[in-house]
Amino acid sequence: MTLTTRQTRLISRTCLTLALLVVAVPFVFPFLWMVSSGFKSATEIFGQPSLIPRVWRWQNYIEVFEYQPFARQYFNSLYIAVTVTVLTLVISSLAGYALARMRFAGAGLLMLFLLSALMVPEEVTIIPNFFLIRWMGLMDTHAPLILLPVFGSHGVMATFLMRQYFLAIPKELEEAGKMDGLSRFGIWWRVALPMSRPALAAVSIITFLFSWNLFLEPLVFISSLERFTLPLALSNFTDSYGLPLWHLQLAATSLAVVPILIVYLIAQRQIIESFALSGVKG
Amino acid sequence: MADTLTNHVSARGLRAPRFSLRQREAIEAWLFVSPTVVGFLLFFLGPLVAVVYFSLTEWNLLTQQSTFVGIDNYVDALSRNPDFWHVLRNSFVFALGLVPLNMSLALMLALALSRPFRGVVFFRTIFFAPVVTSAVAWAIVWKFLLQGEAGAVNQLLAVVGIDGPNWLREPDWAMVAVIVTRVIKMVGLNMILYIAALQAIPRDYEAAARLEGASNWQIFRMVIWPLLAPTTLVIFVITMIGSFKVFDHIYLMTGGGPENGTLVLAFYIYEQGFKFFNVGYASALAMIMFVIVLALTVVQMILRRRDMQ
Amino acid sequence: MKTRLGILATSTVLFGLMAGGPVLAEDLRFTVWTGSEAHLKMLDEIAESFKQSHPDVNVQFETIPAADYTQKLTFQLAGGNPPDLGWMMEDAAPTFAAANVLMDLGPTLQAAEGYDYADYSEAAMGLWVSGETVHGVPFSTSPFMIFYNKTLFDEAEVETPLELAQKGEWNMEKFQEVAGTVKEKTGKWGFEFKDGQGYDSRIMHALMPPIRAYGGDAWANGECGFDDPEAVAAVEQLHEMVFEDKSIVPPGEQGDYFSGSSAMTINQISRASKMSEAGFDWGIAPLPSGPAGEAPVIGQAAIVVFERGGKKDLAAEFVAHMTNKENVAKMAQFFPPARKSVLESDAFTQANSIIPAEQMAHVSDAIANGKVLPSHERSPQILAAMAPKVDALWRADADVKQALEGVCAAVEPLL
Structure with a gap:
């Protein structure tokens, strides 16, 4: 008995789907486990594992805010990420535009450096x-968490992404802008930026996540509890004696991730397209 | 035409037409890139030069005393301190384990998910989800899952009759654990890049090959894989650099242990500089890391260029 | 920094107005690792009472999480953002003293009215004094005690550590026996190292009590003591309990005492405040004695003033105020004192609302006879060098003696 092409295809599709489902387990399980454990007591987390908590401890989500200034830390992460995103958008699109559209001495060298x-x-x-930030008197402030990503390799990546996108905008549109008497800045603002919404969206998404997940910089530059960002707070979720609070750590992690x-x-x-863009262009 | 017009208009704006059109454009361009340039000099190039100088000193972070010692720190790392070679070995083991695993899994997933079928969006979404998750959260959760007997992973393995190791307490298994969890975290990104590249390959190529009677494997080997080469290079460089700079993952899952089995370069730099106050030695390590990453990138690019010719 | 700029700005403005006018308000920044409201309330009260003599001085307590305290403090000091004063743990003291970042408090304390510096025993000050220099004043001299879960002991029908201690039978042998019995009869762990961190961040807290009970020590006079026969015997016992009796929570597992998963643990009495929410009966007892008799182990923390803080003389005066008799007695409700007069007072044993006086008496004894945990100028390096070797020790098939020789080989060059 031979199988028709349709049947073989059906069988291979099913096998593929099953295989993918198996591979998907380690990608999905950590999230499910995290959320479910966030509702458990510390004892239950280490007891017989089960995805459904025996007792739903909703109070975990209240206690998270009692042991650390968690709301404040959440806000810190949020406003820092927004600031970093806005600054990166402005600065990288300005530079990206110049690199794509303007001719100037040193452009090649600058590209190479970047x-x-x-x-x-x-x-x-x-x-x-560390010494630079100290010299600037910005230790234990949020400034380094904003400045370093904006001007570091992430900012450079955003610049290249923007440059690549500006290169694809038809020159004629800019010429029209010039005819209307727009300055370079005006063309950038009125013509180039509105045309590059997808690139701007991509930069925003990637930058926001980059800042939101930043760890080494907060670890080195921030020392007081109320200036912590989320990753730092999560990595160190202890009570006032330094005793780890496992269940609250997982509840807090859920609050940060979900x-x-x-x-x-x-x-x-x-979001996926944004990352695809960054990888190809960057 | 348009150019003269702008020149005319803005020249009037400036009142004194001191600059030629080209000069004006250059000045404007430098204004556009000035924030980037200033930031680059201040937070990147300056520090990079500084780290070279730091690496030639013995500098205590706490007492803040520094003396110039020449290449002592490098000699120390390369010939006196046994930890260094162990750390370097770990970094390479990590990279050599992570890069092929990540790239081959990414490619396989991409091949499976580059054509539409029912559930394709569902699977892409799932495999990409860890990418948007913070590494801290990811490491925290896996640290729990990989606990000894009580850990969920070992409980699951026990169901199928496997007696899992005490993952994070045995040096070799700990290395395996950090590599695999890191791959799960990051593979989605490479998968998406590969999918984008696969979708850009014209269908005709494949159809033509099939007409000539090529098998699936032959099509992949002779048609698809060569066309993916530029993407593979980008992915390789990104993944490789990423694997050398891995810090948060190690810091949170193993802290470099057990028995220094997962002590990698990035973590070692942090430890030496900020925990043991050896700014000079840590800077020398940072320079070594810089050279390694640069060398690997350059080698890969040269190989690739030769390949093309 | 912002606040400092603010102060700078205000002070410049005020400078013009200040012709023999009022003294400027001054802020002292004081880093602590407690986030407990009760602790902070007490500290604020002490700061408030300082205003009687220094009406314009505000002391602001800044919480840095305990787990990362020393690291974060280093960042602040090295980062040009030093606090004026801070708490400091015993293992960090020699490092910071050697780096000359701690102010000599001696002259200020000697000059302070009614301070009675001699009230601090030499033993208690040992770690904080070198020659004539006083680097810090201990505010907490807290012995490690056995915390036990009475409910589990009753369930296993064994005598509690406290009962055994009162009969004089509480020794290392008995410790192993009861831990094993509890494990066998209840299925819960017999013993958990301090905060479950004995295999990583609290190696010393795990190893030192038994080693000292057996008569050994970590190091002395530049010689490593981990491979001495006493230390080897002590660690062999622990190893046996972990891997053969399976009564101690092994590496990579959790057996949180405070949530009832372990029958015993080691901790300091400040942690007793956590017991009020535990759902079981409990008590504290001394550490089990060993071949070398009783060997209480103490963890110490002191108040120090940072040289680079800018207002160090004022800060030193605050230390003198905070550690005078009255305030030490006040702090004794949370932090066991190093002042003999307070320690010997009934007030101390009765000050603790959670721990009965008979159990507190053991605490007093331990403070009087105990020895502070080992520390060293190069503690961070020593601990880091030890850690991988200690990891090797905690394998089921490890040769304890060989592993400890490995520890010594790693540590000796640093001593």
Whole structure:
């Protein structure tokens, strides 16, 4: 008995789907486990594992806010990420525009320099940056968490992404802008930026997540509890004696991860495309 | 035409037509890039030069005393301190484990998910989800899942009759654990890049090959894989640099242990500089890391260029 | 920094107005690792009472999480953002003293009225004094005690550590026996290292009590003591309990005492405040004695003033105020004192609302006879060098003696 092409295809599709489902387990399980454990007591987390808590401890989500200034830390992460995103958008699109559209001496060299910055991990420059930030009197403030991502390799990546996008905008549109008497700045603002919404969206998404998840910089530059950002707060979720609070740590982690995950699920196509763009262009 | 017009208009704006059109454009361009340039000099190039100088000193972070010691720190790392080679080895083991695993899994997933079928969006969404999740959260959760006997992973393995190791307490298994959890976290990104590249390959190529009687494997080997080469290079460089700079993952899951089994370069730099106050030695390590990453990137680019010719 | 700029701005403005006018208000920044409201309330009260002599001085307590305290403090000091005063743990003291970042408090304390510096025993000050220099004043001299879960002991029908201690039978042998019995009869762990961190961040807290009970020590006079026969015997016992009796929570597992998963743990009495929410009966007892008799182990924390703080003389005066007799007695409700007069007072044993006086008496004894945890100028490096070797020790098939020799080989060059 031979199978028709349709049957073979059906069988291979089913096998593929089953295989993918198996592979998907380690991608999905941590999230399910995290959320479910956030509702358990510390004892239950280490007891017989089950995805449904025996007793739903909703108070975990209240206690999270009692042991640390968690609302404040949440807000810190949020406003820092928004600031970093806005600054990166402005600065990288300005530079990206000049690199794509304007001719000036040193442009080639500048490109080369910026390109090299993409290769350098921030661990290489963290020590001198520590002294720089100290010299600027900005220790234990949020300024380094804003300045370093905006001007570091992430900002450079955003610049290249913007440049690549501006290159694809038809020159004629700009010429029309010039005819209307727009300055360079005007063309950038009125013509180039509105045409590059997809690139701007991509930069925003990637930058926001980059800042939101930043860890090394807060670890080195922030020391007081109420100036902590979320990753720092999560990594160190202890009571006032330094005793780890496992169940609250997981509840707090859920609080930090789930909103992002929901936004991701809603806008997954846009978000995935943004990253695809960054990888190809950057 | 338009150019003269702008020149005319803005020249009037400036009152004194001191600059030629080209000069004006250059000045404007430098204004556009000035924030980037200033930031780049201040937070990147300056520090990079500084780290070279730091690496030639013995500098205590706490007492803030520094003396110039020449290449002592490098000699120390390369010949005196046994930890260094162990750390370097760990970094390479991590990279050599992570990069191929990540790239091959990414490619396989991309091949499976580059054509529409029912559920394709669902699977893409799932495999990409860890990418948007914070590494801190990811490491925290996996640290729990990988606990000894009580950990969920070992409980699951026990169901199928496997007696799982005490993952994070045995040096070799700990390395395996950090590599695999890191791959799960990051593979989605490479998968998406590969999908984008696969979708850009014209269908005709494949159809033509099939007409000539090529098997699936032959099509992949002779048609698809060569066309993916530029993407593979980008992915390789990104993934490789990423694997050398891994810090948060190690910091939170193993702290470099057990028995220094997961002590990698990025973590070692942090420890030496900020925990033991050896600014000079840590800077020398940072320079070594810089050179390694640069060398690997350059080698890969040269190989690739030769390949094209 | 912002606040400092603010102060700068206000002070410049005020400078013009200040012709023999009022003294400027001054802020002292004081880093602590407690976030407990009760602790902070007490500290604020002490700061308030300082205003009687220094009406314009505000002391602001800044919480840095305990787990990362020393690291974060380093960042502040090295980062040009030093606090004026701070708490400091015993293992960090020699490092910071050697780096010359701690102010000599001696002259200020000697000059302070009614301070009675001699009231601090030499033993208690040992770690904080070198020659004539006083680097800090201990505010907490807290012995490690056995916390036990009475409910589990009753369930297993064994005598509690406190009962055994009162009969004089509470020794290392008995410790192993009861831990094993509890594990066997209840299925819960017999013993958990301090905060479950004995295999990573609290190696010393895990190893030192038994090693000292056996008569050994970590190091002395530049010699490593971990491979001495006493230390080897002590660690062999622990190893046996972990891997053969399976009564101690092993590496990579959790057996949180405070949520009832372990029958015993080691901790300091400040942690007793956590017991009020535990759902079981409990008590505290001394550490089990060993071949070398009783060997209480103490964890110490002191108040120090940072040289680079800018207002160090004022800060030193605040230390003198905070550690005078009255305030030490006040703090004794949370932090066991190093002042003999307070320690010997009934007020101390009765000050603790959670721990009965008979149990507190053991605490007093331990403070009087105890020895502070080992520390060293190069503590961070030593601990880091030890950690991988200690990891090797905690394998089921490890040769304890060989592993401890490995520890010594790693540590010796640093001593």
